[in-house]
Amino acid sequence: MKNYTVKLYRNEDLETWNAFIDKAKNATFLFNRNFMEYHNDRFEDFSLIVEKDSKWVAVLPANVVNSEVFSHQGLTYGGLVYDEKLKLASVIAIFKAILIFLETHNKTKLQIKLLPHFYADVASEELNYALFLAKAQLIRRDTSAVIDLQKPFLITKGRMEGVAKALKNNLIIKEEQSFDSFWNEILLPQLDKNHQAKPVHSLEEIQSLNKDFPDNIRQFNVYYQDKIVAGTTIFETKNVAHAQYISGNENKSILGSVDFLYHYLITEIFKEKRYFDFGISNEKQGEKLNEGLSFWKESFGANIVVQDFYEVSTANYDLLENVLV
Incomplete structure (x- = not known):
């Protein structure tokens, strides 16, 4: 696997971060720092930047609470952000580098709320596979009512x-x-x-x-x-x-x-x-469904798409060691 360098986001990275977000295949304006930082008084930022040969290849919008890192509690969705040139093997290596970085900084767990697939410009579920390899646990699942307008x-x-x-x-x-x-x-x-x-x-x-x-x-x-x-x-x-x-x-x-x-x-x-997203109708961390609200949304012709939340132990980076054959 390639060697990647992980570092914490700093205020002076703002313009470079936003330019990277603009070109990514699986980002929206919610990942722009001008949006993320409206609630910086409520969340301690722990966003990560991944580099290869001093060039940015991925970012992870995140915050930290004690020894746990979240992507990101103040955003509707999150996860690893990258452009379409990045291949699956590289995403696995990047995710391994992130887990090692977190482990060495005494962070024991990483929670990720995945970007619903229809927000991305093209298919971008490489992280989903990396989470599976790292034995991440599904801890929550919400249901969004979505219309494919085309x-x-x-x-x-x-x-x-x-x-x-x-x-x-x-x-x-x-x-x-x-x-x-x-x-x-x-x-x-x-x-x-x-x-x-x-x-x-x-x-x-x-x-x-x-x-x-x-x-x-x-x-x-x-x-x-x-x-x-x-x-x-x-x-x-x-x-x-x-x-x-x-x-x-x-x-x-x-x-x-x-x-x-x-x-x-x-x-x-x-x-x-392309899509109209009514959002979720769930309560109690996805364990309850507001039936009337969901019915109303579905009555417009919406169908259900799930958004998954995962938790992975940072010590599981070693599970990504020998996955390529």
């Missing part, structure tokens, strides 16, 4: 009835630059009322991220008689439109507001995109 899909009668209600009630959809009304009048009150929870991003954080990524973070609101009644925040990547937040007020079933909004997004705004 293939026929069926929106059910129930969803279309919601669209009809919205049209009858003269609802209006607007894409807006401001997130204030959705956060303050819809998202925060409904999350608190229904789940006693708060969104991952504060209003200030989503506004700041939108300034850095105006083409990737988009807000769509629904109005009834000039009053906001529903909305959604979309994270748009090259291949995928992802519903980061979905919420409507207590009259959403009567007005058909959320059905109307998503029908519009799927059939108009993002119809040329």
